[in-house]
Amino acid sequence: MTTALQPPLPSHPLLRLRLAPRSGIPRRLDGAWWPRSYELLEELPRLLAGLPQAWGHINSVTVNGATWSTTPGRMLAFNQVVRLRRTTAASAPHTVCLLASGQGRWDLLVVPPDTPMDAAEPLMAAAAGDDA
Template identity: 80%
Template sequence: MTTALQPPLPSHPLLRLRLAPRGGLPRPIDGAWWPRSYDLLAELPQLLAGLPRAWGHITSVTVNGATWTAAPGRMLVANQVIRLRRARTAATPHTVVLLAPGRGRWDLLVVPPDTTEEAAEPLMAAAAEGHA
């Protein structure tokens, strides 16, 4: 019997994140994030670890409360407390808002986890170009 060798799965899947280039003008969307699930406790640490250092320490994250699984009001990520807020507005159902005191606010388009790669790529590219 022959067994095909499979490459080992990475212990940490690659972060699916596309950010808009830095510019002088504010934009409604600063990029796109394509999480693998709607489990905020599982997905948020990887997102925060992959953000540019120039964004500073994110202290508050706001997500659509109807979309993401239940999460506590606070979460410890890399020995830092992150406040989790759940908005219930229809205006921004597919975004996550990141706040860093003294640095700014960043709004990311959230591509639904079950989106195919063919459908996700143009959404992420458009958000990174500021067209989302």
């Protein structure tokens, strides 16, 4: 009897996310996300998995339509439906908006995937408010 060896599962790269500390003061940005590509169906589940549980279930995500790959209107993530919306608003070309019913709204700066680390780190720090 022979046994086929299974190749090891590919390791999932660490989520590149930096969030602003919680406070009662409204912020324009709640942090920064540095995805590895513009393939939303690949990147979004990693982002959603890495968010604080206190944010609740994200049920709607709005991205810049000109930046991200073509996406369906909805996707299944962690056995729950997430509505995907595309905007072409010039006011938010590099952001993603996350909504959780009854919990709130969070806006994250999206650092372009091809940004070098030495340029991405300061952007992420500034968006999270820890650039002091």
